[in-house]
Amino acid sequence: MYETFNSPLLDNAVAQLSKLPGIGRKTALRLALHLLRQEDSVATEIGQALIDMRQHITYCQECHNISEQPVCPICSDTRRDHKILCVVETIKDVITLEATHQHRGLYHVIGGVISPIDGIGPSDLEIESLVRRVERDGIEEVILALNPTIEGDTTNFYIYRKLEHLPVKVTMLARGLSIGNELEYTDELTLGRSLQNRVLFSATFHDQ
Amino acid sequence: MYETFNSPLLDNAVAQLSKLPGIGRKTALRLALHLLRQEDSVATEIGQALIDMRQHITYCQECHNISEQPVCPICSDTRRDHKILCVVETIKDVITLEATHQHRGLYHVIGGVISPIDGIGPSDLEIESLVRRVERDGIEEVILALNPTIEGDTTNFYIYRKLEHLPVKVTMLARGLSIGNELEYTDELTLGRSLQNRVLFSATFHDQ
Numbered sequence: 168m169y170e171t172f173n174s175p176l177l178d179n180a181v182a183q184l185s186k187l188p189g190i191g192r193k194t195a196l197r198l199a200l201h202l203l204r205q206e207d208s209v210a211t212e213i214g215q216a217l218i219d220m221r222q223h224i225t226y227c228q229e230c231h232n233i234s235e236q237p238v239c240p241i242c243s244d245t246r247r248d249h250k251i252l253c254v255v256e257t258i259k260d261v262i263t264l265e266a267t268h269q270h271r272g273l274y275h276v277i278g279g280v281i282s283p284i285d286g287i288g289p290s291d292l293e294i295e296s297l298v299r300r301v302e303r304d305g306i307e308e309v310i311l312a313l314n315p316t317i318e319g320d321t322t323n324f325y326i327y328r329k330l331e332h333l334p335v336k337v338t339m340l341a342r343g344l345s346i347g348n349e350l351e352y353t354d355e356l357t358l359g360r361s362l363q364n365r366v367l368f369s370a371t372f373h374d375q
Numbered sequence: 376m377y378e379t380f381n382s383p384l385l386d387n388a389v390a391q392l393s394k395l396p397g398i399g400r401k402t403a404l405r406l407a408l409h410l411l412r413q414e415d416s417v418a419t420e421i422g423q424a425l426i427d428m429r430q431h432i433t434y435c436q437e438c439h440n441i442s443e444q445p446v447c448p449i450c451s452d453t454r455r456d457h458k459i460l461c462v463v464e465t466i467k468d469v470i471t472l473e474a475t476h477q478h479r480g481l482y483h484v485i486g487g488v489i490s491p492i493d494g495i496g497p498s499d500l501e502i503e504s505l506v507r508r509v510e511r512d513g514i515e516e517v518i519l520a521l522n523p524t525i526e527g528d529t530t531n532f533y534i535y536r537k538l539e540h541l542p543v544k545v546t547m548l549a550r551g552l553s554i555g556n557e558l559e560y561t562d563e564l565t566l567g568r569s570l571q572n573r574v575l576f577s578a579t580f581h582d583q
Contacts (some may be wrong), residue, residue, distance in 0.1 A: 172470055173448045174441055176428045183424035186417060187406050198395050200467055202429055203441060209394060210429030214422035216391040220384045221410055221418030233382055233411060240381045259408055262380055 172196075177203075229300070231276040231293050232261050241265075241273060248272045250307040254297065254326065256280055256314060264312065272310070275300065280318040281325060289325055298329050311339040380404075385411075437508070439484040439501050440469050449473075449481060456480045458515040462505065462534065464488055464522060472520065480518070483508065488526040489533060497533055506537050519547040 171178045177199055184195035202210040226232070227239035230252075234240070241247065241261075251272025255261055261274050277292040301309060309330060313319035327337050343361030344353055353361075379386045385407055392403035410418040434440070435447035442448070449455065449469075459480025463469055469482050485500040509517060517538060521527035535545050551569030552561055561569075 172441075173473070174432060174443055176424075176432050176443060177441060180424045180428040183421040186421060188409050189402070189405075194397070196467075196470070197397075199425075199428065200465075201396050202425060203432060203466070207429055210425045213391040213394060214425035214429075216384075216388045217407075217410060217418045217422035217425075220388040220407065221415055221422075224382060224384050224411060233380075233385060235382055235384060257408075258411070259404075262404070265381070 230274045231278065231296070232274055233258050249304065251310065252297070252300070252306050252308070253310040253312050255312050256319070260312065270310075272308070275309075277313075277322070277326075280313055280316070280322040282318045292322070294326060294329060297326065298333075301330060301333055301335050306335050308336045308338060311337065315340075315342055438482045439486065439504070440482055441466050457512065459518065460505070460509070460514050460516070461518040461520050463520050464527070468520065478518075480516070483517075485521075485530070485534075488521055488524070488530040490526045500530070502534060502537060505534065506541075509538060509541055509543050514543050516544045516546060519545065523548075523550055 172181070180199045180202075181192060181195045184190055184198055185192050187195075190198070202213075223235060224233050225235070225237075227234040227242055228237050229242040230239060232239050232241065236243075248271050251270075252275050253264060253270050253272055254275050254277060255264065256277060256279055258276060261276060264270050264274075275293065275297050277294055277297065279287055279292055281287060281289055281292065297309075300306065309326075311323045311326060313322055323339060330337055341364065342357065343364060344350070344357070350358065380389070388407045388410075389400060389403045392398055392406055393400050395403075398406070410421070431443060432441050433443070433445075435442040435450055436445050437450040438447060440447050440449065444451075456479050459478075460483045461472060461478050461480055462483050462485060463472065464485060464487055466484060469484060472478050472482075483501065483505050485502055485505065487495055487500055489495060489497055489500070505517075508514065517534075519531045519534060521530055531547060538545055549572065550565060551572060552558070552565070558566065
């Protein structure tokens with residue numbers, strides 16, 4: 168049994184904050200006591216922001232990214248290329264890719280990867296909806312941007328087979344040396360792949 | 376300017392969580408996305424706990440510890456010794472000392488230490504109220520339990536001078552070797568102090 172702090176309200180705040188990943192009871196207590204030392208508004212604004220976020224954020228019915236409307240701002244942006252879909256595992260990946268400013272198409276968040284060990288099969292992911300979307304909207308290119316793991320590759324292959332019969336180009340993110348990495352410290356698989364997929368120097372130079 | 380996440384609600388939740396000490400924007404985003412993946416109730420309960428805590432927790436009018444009533448549970452506990460006051464810097468110190476289960480008296484939280492560099496003088500601390508309390512309640516012992524720092528020692532001395540003329544015993548926490556520490560790695564000041572304040576072996580043995 169945990170010790171209490173002579174205040175059920177503080178006990179509760181600490182218990183609740185401890186539910187957050189990576190935050191133990193000591194950190195939770197430190198955060199709670201910090202909030203008690205601040206203006207009233209600080210704790211109230213943080214608390215209200217969490218409640219509002221969870222209650223009003225929903226998922227885009229098109230791409231399954233988070234959204235505050237039925238269709239998210241990316242999917243409703245007419246300046247973006249609606250014929251290119253980038254397939255990612257999670258919402259976080261959308262944020263990461265958007266930060267590169269290199270993708271002008273739309274996204275499709277499938278919600279994970281096929282992983283029999285974790286009991287996740289194709290039907291648990293938004294793959295059927297991806298296929299329907301490709302057919303319905305006449306998508307011209309699907310960019311597979313899943314994580315470079317065994318499960319990611321399995322899922323890439325599964326999606327590829329599902330799209331094979333459709334008139335859509337299926338591409339995937341290039342794998343190779345990380346910019347700034349040294350050859351000596353690059354793992355063999357990555358190095359081998361970057362050798363297989365070598366590109367003409369002029370093209371590389373041009374792309375940069 | 377920070378990038379946004381295509382959702383003002385998520386942007387706001389991340390901005391608010393980033394206000395917490397030790398939580399940067401990356402961690403805040405990770406926490407927010409975690410909450411979005413959980414049941415609605417998780418974010419709502421955390422948020423509400425913070426709001427409730429901040430709005431309803433106040434300070435004990437006697438000892439200045441946090442409290443949900445005008446007088447805190449420790450000060451209203453008739454089983455505790457109301458003639459002994461333990462003087463501490465912060466609320467956190469009350470929690471830490473309570474966890475030892477060794478103090479059966481009450482507390483007095485002065486709210487910090489005298490520190491001219493930080494612009495904190497005696498009048499910024501709850502020292503006058505301590506003196507009044509000692510006089511009014513006929514306190515028999517004041518245990519100084521401030522942190523063993525230069526500022527803590529200065530404040531101890533200031534409080535001692537304020538209480539000198541009253542019929543109260545003023546004691547302070549023993550300083551010496553930490554249990555489990557090795558002599559070789561103990562700093563000279565602590566080791567010197569533990570030599571000056573050496574106690575009869577039988578007493579030590581008995582106290583443990």
